[in-house]
Amino acid sequence: MRDPVQGRYPVTYGEVELLRDLDRPDGWMLVMNGVAQSYVDLADPTYLDFDYVRLMAEVIGCLPEGPLDAVHIGGGACTLPRYLAAARPGSRHIVIEPDAELVRLVREQLRLKSVPRLKVRVLDGRAAAAGLDDASADLVVLDAFSGAVMPAELATTEYLAEMRRILRPGGTLLINVADGKGLPFARRLLATVLGAFRHVLLLAEPGILRGRRFGNLIVAASPAELPVGAVTRRAAGGLTQARCLYGRELTNFVAGAAPIRDGEPVVSPVPPPGLFD
Template identity: 55%
Template structure:
């Protein structure tokens, strides 16, 4: 008996709320994934290189400036797997493993958005911290952290102890990338930068200038490595983007985080959330 048309959109009750897939009226196969009304991911099934959210484009810009070739990549946080799809298209041969604790959401995305079609991609239902702990030393080239419960980032994913485990798993030339959100004052992201700088030798911060000046809530991208990051190439890409970004690098990183204490497992941190949907 012939199968009916593939069901794409719709709603589903998942672990952390109600997930919804909404079609983009401007792109024939573009889909927005939200959970409890908070935008989580955007994918274009016809063009995985199309990145709708500015912060995702900035993460991809850093990745694009890294040395050529496939990557062994870990992702903490899955959503609709926008970046794994992008990497599969731009870095063919890459092996990727995603950790996401929401099994219902993983299954929803797997069935509605053709997750099985992404080559060399595995998705494991697991807390990201527990998942990273299972990986071997020096086994990954890239680790991307983009994990939110609704609009809040779990603070246990940004402690010195966890980032030391990330550094253990990354090869000596590996790169850590994280999406952080914060608002006026940037108190949280300053502590995050202090934490990352406590573990890695080279750190850069990348964001919309208005967000970096504390004028509005928004996303900031942090990149870190124990080898020098491709700052000049990233700077050129950030300056020529449709929505130009500003970099904080070198001594400016230390000025930015001055007075901020690293986050540890012993401290209880309340991560900031926007008053309304502010993910761009």
């Protein structure tokens, strides 16, 4: 099996760069249009480099044991499908990724074909959701970005109703959202999620949660009760050391923010200049 080739590659929606990790011989970073998008260790898929991916893994680690039927909205280098294939053998994955050339590159350079029980559908998140069966997924991971911004059309009441439809009664939705000062977009997203799901929690590093710096926040939602105590302990004791908000604290965090609906103008968060230098 040949090694990946470091360099720049044109893809459907811009350009990506493959960078070798000098500290890990099998570690590779996928950078798209100047923004670090994915990290994979081809020899150890359980190694997770990005803080927000570790937080997602902490939530997944608190779910009932056994393989999962997972849908991943946003593919990149498929870090979480690789992780789940190793951590929960027998899991099945549908990956939604609109960039056909990116999918081809990841297949050729980053050994995507070695991930068992994985199917990729080259569609955007809205179109793909309509083709997924009711109550077909134990886990839906919504981690789709245009540059450093989550597309607003994937944060609406209408789209989250589709996510609710796809999940099984005990299933879990994980959302990665990035925001900055004051967290206005994250608050509106949380208001939208709370309108679709009975049980919701929010994870983030304290500095990000206070809106002091731009960064990633993880939302977990389910029709069924979430393992809040276990998630709180794992998040606080992990490498990322995140806080967990739920219940009244989460209600106070949302603080009257309005849900996002299809067709509404939404100001998407913009990272500060130099953040990704």
